[in-house]
Each structure stands twice: as C-alpha cells, then as structure tokens.
Amino acid sequence: MITRPPLHWFRMLFVLRGSVLPKIAPQLITITLFAALITTFHGRIGDWKVSLNFVPFSLIGLTLAIFLGFRNSTSYARFWEGRTLWGSVLNEARSLTRQALTLGADPRDARQLAYRLCAFVHALRHQLRGSDAWPDVAPFLDQADAARLKAARFNPAIALLMAGEWVGERLRAGQLAPPLAQSMEMSLNQLSTALGGCERLAGTPIPFTYSVIIHRCIYLYCMLLPFGLLDSIGLMTPVIVCFIAYTFFALEALSAEIEEPFGEEPNDLALAAMSYMIESTVLEMIGEAPKSAAPAHRDFIQT
Incomplete structure (x- = not known):
C-alpha cells in the first residue's frame, strides 16, 4: 500500500x-x-x-458508469473491511498484552503470551498471501510450540489456540482472576473473528x-x-x-x-508493515525490541 x-x-x-x-x-x-x-x-x-453519432455512446456510457461505480464501491468495501479487521488485530493484541502485564499475578509471564500473539499476526499475514510463514514465526516459539505450529495446516488458528491455552493455564493455576480471564477470552474471540473475516475475504472474490x-x-x-x-x-x-x-x-x-486487499499489488494493504507495527508495539510493552526487520519502504500506518 x-x-x-x-x-x-x-x-x-x-x-x-x-x-x-x-x-x-x-x-x-x-x-x-x-x-x-x-x-x-x-x-x-x-x-x-x-x-455513428454520440447519442448511443451517451446512453452506454451512463450504463458503464453505473457498473463501474458498483464494482469500485464493492472493491473498496472489501479493501476497507480488510483494513478494519487488521486494525482490530492490533487493538486486541495490545489489550491482551496490557491485561497480562498489569493484572496478572506475574508480569514476566506475559512474555509468552506476547510472543504467541506475534506468531499469530505473522502466520495470518502469510496465510492470506500464500507464503512461507516459518522465518517470521520461528523467533517467537519455543521448540514444542514450533513443532506444533509447523505441523499445522492453519497456522494462525493454532497460534491463537496456544494464546488461549496460556489464559486457561493461568486461570487454573490461580494466576488470573476469573473476570480477567473472561475479558481476555473476549479479546481472543475478537481475534478469531478477525481471522475468519480475513479468510472470508481472501476466499470469496x-x-x-x-x-x-x-x-x-x-x-x-x-x-x-x-x-x-x-x-x-x-x-x-x-x-x-x-x-x-x-x-x-x-x-x-x-x-x-x-x-483482493491482501495481495502484493502497490495499492493493496501493507500487511508486512502492519505486522511489523503490531509486533513492535506488543514487544515494546514487554520491554523488548522487534525481532523482525522493518519492511523496506515502510508505509505510514494508522489505526
């Protein structure tokens, strides 16, 4: 973009x-x-x-304008929905990380959740573009999580499942209060909704x-x-x-x-820049620098 x-x-x-x-x-x-x-x-x-004279072209031109207007409106609606979905991914990733840091029993535990959220973001981008997610996902996973994600067909869904497992494990261990776990589960549901919305746009032209x-x-x-x-x-x-x-x-x-808003044409969404920004803001919240390289010619992204 x-x-x-x-x-x-x-x-x-x-x-x-x-x-x-x-x-x-x-x-x-x-x-x-x-x-x-x-x-x-x-x-x-x-x-x-x-x-021929200009009369039939005036009539046909009007019809074409209506068709083109419909086509462009529909295309832009898809483009903007894709951008809105990625904006919600950013918001919910920040919310989950903030809640884990400020309301959890041990703020140091938030690191694993933040890493799994970063893995989810990069896996989602690569799934939408049909590219290899492993180089961008691997730095955020330990050996067990890496093996599990590498064997999966739908990497973003599994990364999101692992983030949910983090919440469930802390809830059962008494490190998260039930109301906080419920709030975090709502954010995870929003991420799942964003994942499904992106898959719908990518799979339904x-x-x-x-x-x-x-x-x-x-x-x-x-x-x-x-x-x-x-x-x-x-x-x-x-x-x-x-x-x-x-x-x-x-x-x-x-x-x-x-x-197709998730492609790599000049006017498609800047998924690489958005993924990098989400990673940067989540890791900054836990006091770490980004692990990925900043995209070349990084776009200016606003939520």
Whole structure:
C-alpha cells in the first residue's frame, strides 16, 4: 500500500508509482492507435462508412458508469473491511498484552503470551498471501510450540489456540482472576473473528461474471467510440478517445487491484508493515525490541 503526503497538483499529474497507468499502458496505446487509424481513413472500413453519432455512446456510457461505480464501491468495501479487521488485530493484541502485564499475578509471564500473539499476526499475514510463514514465526516459539505450529495446516488458528491455552493455564493455576480471564477470552474471540473475516475475504472474490461484463463492455465501447466522435471533432478524436479510455481502463484496473486487499499489488494493504507495527508495539510493552526487520519502504500506518 502506498501512502504519501499531499502532492502539488502539477506533480500529481505525472505520478507513476501507485498509479495503474503502467498496467493499462499497452491497452491505452492500442486504443489510441486504433482511433488514429480510424481518423486517418475517415471512419471507413473498405468501402463501408461506419455512420455513428454520440447519442448511443451517451446512453452506454451512463450504463458503464453505473457498473463501474458498483464494482469500485464493492472493491473498496472489501479493501476497507480488510483494513478494519487488521486494525482490530492490533487493538486486541495490545489489550491482551496490557491485561497480562498489569493484572496478572506475574508480569514476566506475559512474555509468552506476547510472543504467541506475534506468531499469530505473522502466520495470518502469510496465510492470506500464500507464503512461507516459518522465518517470521520461528523467533517467537519455543521448540514444542514450533513443532506444533509447523505441523499445522492453519497456522494462525493454532497460534491463537496456544494464546488461549496460556489464559486457561493461568486461570487454573490461580494466576488470573476469573473476570480477567473472561475479558481476555473476549479479546481472543475478537481475534478469531478477525481471522475468519480475513479468510472470508481472501476466499470469496467478487463473482467473475461482473468482471467479464464490465471488461467486455469497456473494450467494445472504446473500440466503437472513434466512429461516433469522428464526424463531430475530427482530428481530436484520438485524443478524446485516449482520455475516455484511460478513465474506464484505470477504474477497471483499480477495482481489480483492491478487490483482493491482501495481495502484493502497490495499492493493496501493507500487511508486512502492519505486522511489523503490531509486533513492535506488543514487544515494546514487554520491554523488548522487534525481532523482525522493518519492511523496506515502510508505509505510514494508522489505526
């Protein structure tokens, strides 16, 4: 995820990093060249003059705008839900660590809980991205926990189970008061809810048919547009077609990018930076420095 301080309006016109222009440039160039070719031949395909005006394009453009608006709203809702879920992970990890430190019988025992919470966070990130969690998880686990987690299929769920076992063991040993254990269990339930929500987003994309309909309509619209504009604006047809095509292609590409908020595209959620921040704040509470290296080009993250 790329976040920046506000840029000058002129610099904003030429920003490439974080924009979708590099991704859509081939299609945009193709459509513009096609429009230039149509303009050169005055809208003729052989001996046939394609006679169109702007009226049907106004109607179709309105329909496309509605479809694109729905698609972008849905994609952004998924993106924001993912960010909200990770914000709740941060809040509950802090709450659990604070309660273990301030209300437990021995604050030194909070170290194991904090480590298991850090393991949960890193395991969750890697599960969502389909990558190997072991290098980031191993520093937080003893030999027994490491063997147990390594054999598991769903690492975040097992890490969360181990955090719950910590609470249960202290409750049975009389080191946690029952009301405190109940409060901590509520935080663990919130982490479980966040885990399930992230898995739901990662495993349930927007129905493919929406993407197909919008994609086909956009390309057909942009391919036919030069014929409708040529008689009205003449040599400016390729320029206007390029501008309109950029609008449609960019919105489609952006919605496809943020539809899967846990990916590694420039505009996806900065899971590495968020995991590092959660680890840093939890370990700082127990008086330790982060064990993971700070992500390169770390983003500015707010809850």
